[in-house]
Amino acid sequence: MKILDGKRVGTVTFEEDGLLIGEVLGDVIVNGGYLELKGRVLGNVLVRGGSCRLTGIVKGNAVNEKGDLEVFGAVHGKVITKLGYTYVNPGAAVGGIESAHIKKEGATSTPV
Template sequence: MKIVDGKRMGSVTVFEDTIMLAEVVGDVILNSGHLELKGKVLGNLFVRKGTCRMLGIIRGNLENEKGDVEVFGTVHGKVITKSGYTYVNPGSKVGSIEHAVPVKREEKEKEAVST
């Protein structure tokens, strides 16, 4: 398990199991593994794959592209789920919650035929 603490300038990409206690001035991108975020992100959090337990603060948006996310902290922007599983604890503070609308099977078939 990797521990990230202190203050980080710029984006941080995570590829392994990580506990983040840091303040990140930029975006955090989870590509694989497990991220436990207990610090601050002064940008966005992108969960591309893996699991994330968010206990800290995100100034921007939290975007779940294809992972498992649990929100127990504060997200000033939106919590966006494109794919995967997202749980927002009732005690959490979030700006808004959005879910991507799944494409219907018939529409996928039409797209496949037209290309």
């Protein structure tokens, strides 16, 4: 398990299980494993695979691109789901919730 405490500058990427209890001045990317985010992120959180339980604070957006995201803390931006499972606890403080559907290549839409 990767444990991050203290202050980090730049993008932090998780490929395995991890615990973030410090502060990241940048984005956090979860590509695999399980991340318990209890600290502060002054950028965005991107879940591209694996899962993330967010009990800390995110100043930007929390984006679920293709994983599992659970929000129990605060997201100043939006919680955006592109693919995967997203849960926002009723007690969580979020700036908005959005479901961004991805259009498949070559797909056409017909006006009604």
